[in-house]
Amino acid sequence: MSAEKYLQMIQQDIHSVVFATIDENQFPVTCVIDIMLADKDGLYFLTAKGKAFYERLQNQPVISITGMIGNDTLSSKSVTLRGEVREIGQGLLSEIFEKNPYMKAIYPNAASRTALTVFQIYKGSGEFFDLSQKPIFRERFSFGGMESHMQYFFVTDKCNGCECCVKICPQNCIDISSCTTKIQQEHCLHCGKCMEICPLQAIERRTL
Numbered sequence: 001m002s003a004e005k006y007l008q009m010i011q012q013d014i015h016s017v018v019f020a021t022i023d024e025n026q027f028p029v030t031c032v033i034d035i036m037l038a039d040k041d042g043l044y045f046l047t048a049k050g051k052a053f054y055e056r057l058q059n060q061p062v063i064s065i066t067g068m069i070g071n072d073t074l075s076s077k078s079v080t081l082r083g084e085v086r087e088i089g090q091g092l093l094s095e096i097f098e099k100n101p102y103m104k105a106i107y108p109n110a111a112s113r114t115a116l117t118v119f120q121i122y123k124g125s126g127e128f129f130d131l132s133q134k135p136i137f138r139e140r141f142s143f144g145g146m147e148s149h150m151q152y153f154f155v156t157d158k159c160n161g162c163e164c165c166v167k168i169c170p171q172n173c174i175d176i177s178s179c180t181t182k183i184q185q186e187h188c189l190h191c192g193k194c195m196e197i198c199p200l201q202a203i204e205r206r207t208l
């Protein structure tokens with residue numbers, strides 16, 4: 001699925017996500033924030049200028065967010081992304097209040113809305129993770145020119161096809177149907193058992 005579709009999923013299906021920001025002591029702080037709009041250029045959220053959250057964003061305009069849908073673990077899907085934000089002010093406020101009418105109950109009049117300001121997550125990379133499928137399904141995406149920095153396991157040409165890894169993989173996602181052993185990245189849990197058990201150290205942890 002495209003990055004834009006995942007951004008839409010965050011805005012429409014998940015909507016309230018957990019944000020991690022960094023405080024003045026370099027400690028991570030989390031809070032729940034609603035994603036108000038999404039388009040091909042990113043995600044948009046608002047906050048009030050009096051909040052400590054606003055101060056954290058001003059001091060260090062980087063975020064990591066996670067949201068999920070589902071009633072229990074085995075029916076859940078999550079989307080996580082990290083990226084950079086910029087304040088764009090009040091320009092999108094009317095559109096945000098039109099698309100999210102419940103906001104009128106929180107900030108009922110024009111005077112109270114002057115406290116608000118909008119931020120855009122304008123570049124980011126993330127991952128969709130679906131535990132409702134068996135084997136699990138995961139997919140990376142990025143937007144705004146940000147590169148992905150995710151880890152994965154890779155079978156090198158030191159492999160002699162002994163199949164130790166195939167037998168231990170909890171998701172049965174190591175493919176030996178061709179002459180090279182291949183990890184199906186979209187189904188891999190990243191548990192690391194294949195790397196641990198390989199007698200030839202043929203499996204490496206790599207970063208994309």
Ligand SMILES: Cc1cc2nc3c(=O)[nH]c(=O)nc-3n(C[C@H](O)[C@H](O)[C@H](O)COP(=O)(O)O)c2cc1C
Nearest residue numbers: 016031032033034035045046047048051052053054
């Ligand atoms: C479901 C839910 C959605 C929220 N959405 C927002 C939001 O979009 N913007 C916001 O500033 N605060 C929102 N909040 C409130 C923040 O989570 C809360 O103000 C934050 O934890 C305060 O952090 P701070 O004291 O570090 O600024 C929401 C809270 C909940 C429970």
